[in-house]
Amino acid sequence: MSEIEQNQTPPSEGQEEPRIAVYTCYCGGNISEVVDCEKVAEAVSKLPNVVISRTDMSMCSDAGQALIEQDIKEHGVNRVIVGACAPSLHETTFRGAVTRAGLNPYLYHHVGIREQDSWVHHNDPEGASEKAIRLLSAGIAKSRMLEPLESIKLDAEKHALIIGGGVAGLRAALDIARRGIKASLIEKTPFIGGRMAQLETTFPVDEPAREALGGLIDRVVEHPNITIYTQAELVGLHGYVGDFHATIRQDQRGVSEDIADAAMAACEIEVPDEFNYGLTTRKVIYRAYDGCYPSTPAVDWANCPDGRLELTLDGKPVVLENRPETIDLTVGAIVVATGFDLYEPREGEYGYGILPEVITLPQFIRLLALNGDAPLEWNGRRVKNIAAIHCVGSREVDGIHEPHEDGSLNEYCSRICCSALLHTLNVVKDRYPDINVYDAYEDIRTYGRGHEDLYIKASHQAVRFLRFHNEERPTVNRENGDQPLLTLNDYLTWGEEIEVPVDLVVLAVGVKPRAIDDIISMLKISKGSDSFLAEVHPKLRPVETAVPGIVLAGTAQGPMNIQESSAAASAAAAKVSVLLGTGEVELEPFVAVVNHDLCDGTGACVEVCCYEDAIALETVTVNGAEVQRAVVTPANCVGCGVCVSACPNLAIDVQGWTLAQYEAMIDAIVGELPTLEAAR
Amino acid sequence: MTAGSTAKPKILILATLSGGYAGADSVGQLHVDYPSNVYVLPVVCPAMFPEDFYLRAFKRGIDAIIVMYSGTDCPYKGGAERTAEIINRVYPIMKEEGIDTRRLRLAAICTVCTRPYLKEVNNMHDLLEEIGLVSGELQAALNESPA
Numbered sequence: 001m002s003e004i005e006q007n008q009t010p011p012s013e014g015q016e017e018p019r020i021a022v023y024t025c026y027c028g029g030n031i032s033e034v035v036d037c038e039k040v041a042e043a044v045s046k047l048p049n050v051v052i053s054r055t056d057m058s059m060c061s062d063a064g065q066a067l068i069e070q071d072i073k074e075h076g077v078n079r080v081i082v083g084a085c086a087p088s089l090h091e092t093t094f095r096g097a098v099t100r101a102g103l104n105p106y107l108y109h110h111v112g113i114r115e116q117d118s119w120v121h122h123n124d125p126e127g128a129s130e131k132a133i134r135l136l137s138a139g140i141a142k143s144r145m146l147e148p149l150e151s152i153k154l155d156a157e158k159h160a161l162i163i164g165g166g167v168a169g170l171r172a173a174l175d176i177a178r179r180g181i182k183a184s185l186i187e188k189t190p191f192i193g194g195r196m197a198q199l200e201t202t203f204p205v206d207e208p209a210r211e212a213l214g215g216l217i218d219r220v221v222e223h224p225n226i227t228i229y230t231q232a233e234l235v236g237l238h239g240y241v242g243d244f245h246a247t248i249r250q251d252q253r254g255v256s257e258d259i260a261d262a263a264m265a266a267c268e269i270e271v272p273d274e275f276n277y278g279l280t281t282r283k284v285i286y287r288a289y290d291g292c293y294p295s296t297p298a299v300d301w302a303n304c305p306d307g308r309l310e311l312t313l314d315g316k317p318v319v320l321e322n323r324p325e326t327i328d329l330t331v332g333a334i335v336v337a338t339g340f341d342l343y344e345p346r347e348g349e350y351g352y353g354i355l356p357e358v359i360t361l362p363q364f365i366r367l368l369a370l371n372g373d374a375p376l377e378w379n380g381r382r383v384k385n386i387a388a389i390h391c392v393g394s395r396e397v398d399g400i401h402e403p404h405e406d407g408s409l410n411e412y413c414s415r416i417c418c419s420a421l422l423h424t425l426n427v428v429k430d431r432y433p434d435i436n437v438y439d440a441y442e443d444i445r446t447y448g449r450g451h452e453d454l455y456i457k458a459s460h461q462a463v464r465f466l467r468f469h470n471e472e473r474p475t476v477n478r479e480n481g482d483q484p485l486l487t488l489n490d491y492l493t494w495g496e497e498i499e500v501p502v503d504l505v506v507l508a509v510g511v512k513p514r515a516i517d518d519i520i521s522m523l524k525i526s527k528g529s530d531s532f533l534a535e536v537h538p539k540l541r542p543v544e545t546a547v548p549g550i551v552l553a554g555t556a557q558g559p560m561n562i563q564e565s566s567a568a569a570s571a572a573a574a575k576v577s578v579l580l581g582t583g584e585v586e587l588e589p590f591v592a593v594v595n596h597d598l599c600d601g602t603g604a605c606v607e608v609c610c611y612e613d614a615i616a617l618e619t620v621t622v623n624g625a626e627v628q629r630a631v632v633t634p635a636n637c638v639g640c641g642v643c644v645s646a647c648p649n650l651a652i653d654v655q656g657w658t659l660a661q662y663e664a665m666i667d668a669i670v671g672e673l674p675t676l677e678a679a680r
Numbered sequence: 681m682t683a684g685s686t687a688k689p690k691i692l693i694l695a696t697l698s699g700g701y702a703g704a705d706s707v708g709q710l711h712v713d714y715p716s717n718v719y720v721l722p723v724v725c726p727a728m729f730p731e732d733f734y735l736r737a738f739k740r741g742i743d744a745i746i747v748m749y750s751g752t753d754c755p756y757k758g759g760a761e762r763t764a765e766i767i768n769r770v771y772p773i774m775k776e777e778g779i780d781t782r783r784l785r786l787a788a789i790c791t792v793c794t795r796p797y798l799k800e801v802n803n804m805h806d807l808l809e810e811i812g813l814v815s816g817e818l819q820a821a822l823n824e825s826p827a
Contacts, residue, residue: 087722115707127715534753537702642727644730650730662723666742
């Protein structure tokens with residue numbers, strides 16, 4: 001491998017002259033088979049301030065990194081550039097190398113010449129080499145302007161807030177607590193456990209759902225680091241990572257254990273029971289289910305007239321009233337585990353809301369649970385034929401499906417419904433072998449480990465599969481006779497029209513994002529185009545939001561099964577634990593900085609900034625006069641740079657990504673090629 | 681590398697780290713070829729660039745700019761809206777300067793949007809084949825301006 005060293009002029013007085021080392025990586029041939037790395041290295045060696053330009057077979061190897069360290073120590077290199085694979089892969093590797101050699105890590109700059117050059121210009125090696133020179137030249141131009149930066153260090157409260165008491169929130173709370181960090185879990189409803197409590201068994205292993213959930217709840221409840229607040233909601237938040245101040249509003253439970261049973265008996269107001277998806281009713285003093293936690297019943301204040309409940313206990317009138325409490329918590333990080341909502345089919349969609357025989361899969365699961373081993377009856381009739389329809393409210397296509405009220409379509413796959421439906425149909429066939437089951441699908445996506453077995457088992461149990469095309473969706477009508485009729489063109493039999501009279505139609509409804517705009521607004525996090533919460537990067541930072549210290553767990557982020565929700569929650573907990581474990585938070589220094597020599601206090605930056613307390617006008621003294629100037633609170637700044645473009649005086653920049661650096665990079669890209677200059 | 685290579689049109693892509701830049705890496709992982717006159721610079725959020733930034737880039741010799749932002753998936757509050765507002769303000773200025781507005785594109789590109797990425801790049805490449813270098817337009821505008 002080649003090396004080119006040049007002597008440069010000594011640094012000017014008072015300012016360290018950049019001494020740049022550039023390394024062009026062969027990447028074991030991945031780059032060098034297309035890009036002429038030697039020519040590239042020679043070309044960039046001609047550029048001002050470049051004191052070393054080398055090539056190497058593999059810069060990320062121990063030897064490659066040692067080379068960088070050696071050059072820094074022996075040749076006074078104070079800026080390092082590696083042209084190699086994507087920065088997402090090895091930028092931190094090389095930052096580590098320069099740090100070990102005593103150089104500030106932010107004086108390293110990475111240039112991607114593999115994914116964005118050699119791998120996409122196989123047929124144009126000359127162009128690829130020119131591009132590598134220009135990209136590296138741009139990197140050198142930026143490197144000259146780099147300044148040492150210090151990461152932002154903040155004291156961190158070793159305490160996390162978890163919003164949501166479903167399986168993801170519980171899992172995250174427990175994992176955080178086990179690492180010695182306090183966890184406060186707030187749950188909007190009176191009982192923890194979320195939707196998993198409504199399942200009887202889970203796929204693919206047919207495990208009793210409440211048993212598994214109960215074990216998790218027990219461990220959460222018993223853990224000394226965890227505090228649970230039920231009937232509690234986040235109503236205010238300010239602060240930043242390490243030091244968030246959350247305001248929680250908690251409703252009163254309404255009844256104490258000693259009068260609970262008498263109060264429940266005395267209560268006369270009944271409402272549809274959401275635990276059974278409206279199949280049954282419950283009182284407004286209630287327990288969600290046997291064995292729920294907390295076991296003390298709660299008053300459903302929303303369904304009490306005027307938020308109060310009048311009872312007669314032991315012949316005496318008693319008035320129960322809600323007096324919500326406000327709880328202030330200081331936490332270092334926040335886990336958003338707010339869960340999902342279920343798609344509610346439109347009236348008439350496959351007969352839903354018109355034909356009583358048409359119910360949703362979650363309702364059917366509860367029906368089976370309530371029914372136990374008794375013969376299955378619905379709507380006064382013994383059930384002998386069941387039809388199930390996949391993808392209801394999922395994978396909606398413009399032009400085929402009618403948009404929802406807000407104009408949106410649920411274009412995504414809800415992921416859990418295929419396996420959940422097949423699992424449930426297998427339960428039906430196990431329990432009622434004589435019931436005929438018809439499964440109408442467009443596609444079956446049993447994508448998880450062991451999930452395909454559900455399909456195989458259903459096939460072996462004589463579930464009859466019927467395949468429709470998206471543009472020819474099945475219909476469910478009651479025409480002649482008293483049974484609903486499922487009609488579709490079945491493409492497993494080459495488009496033959498099939499009519500099946502059935503007693504029950506089960507719609508495998510999808511999941512949809514929960515309406516939590518108030519929480520989103522308080523947390524300043526973002527939604528994706530599907531309206532689920534958005535992570536920073538779906539692959540490399542899959543549970544982090546753009547707001548430092550706020551992470552996502554479970555289905556608030558998109559459709560997930562219990563296994564995936566638990567995995568995401570554990571990932572979120574790991575992020576929180578790493579963040580808060582030492583009691584000190586370290587953030588990247590790429591935040592806005594204000595040049596007070598240029599700032600004249602227009603406030604344009606404050607106006608456009610969407611992050612609370614990130615930038616504000618403060619009174620400062622300049623030349624003896626009190627003036628308004630913009631001041632950034634680094635911990636609250638996400639470094640988006642919205643303020644940069646808003647400033648009429650160009651007084652703001654984002655450290656490490658300044659406008660001047662971009663302009664210098666552009667100048668380098670359009671400039672003369674160094675080798676051409678040398679050849680003249 | 682030839683002397684003439686400096687006259688090739690240059691397409692600058694300003695690509696968000698959370699979207700277009702990772703999308704460009706995804707295209708690389710597929711090993712799909714596209715023209716080599718495309719230069720991608722990573723940005724946190726393109727809302728940082730004021731209108732003048734684009735004009736300056738054109739005047740320096742960038743022949744086309746594609747801003748690959750994250751659209752509605754932008755992880756930064758207000759970032760997508762602000763970017764779109766700025767770009768919309770750049771177009772009339774480009775017209776005033778005699779620059780074909782098709783040289784500036786705003787496109788939502790995600791981390792795995794390989795086909796949309798290639799479509800944007802190839803379409804812009806084809807457009808530059810048709811309309812040529814930006815320097816020609818700037819010179820023509822200069823010639824037409826009153827002395």
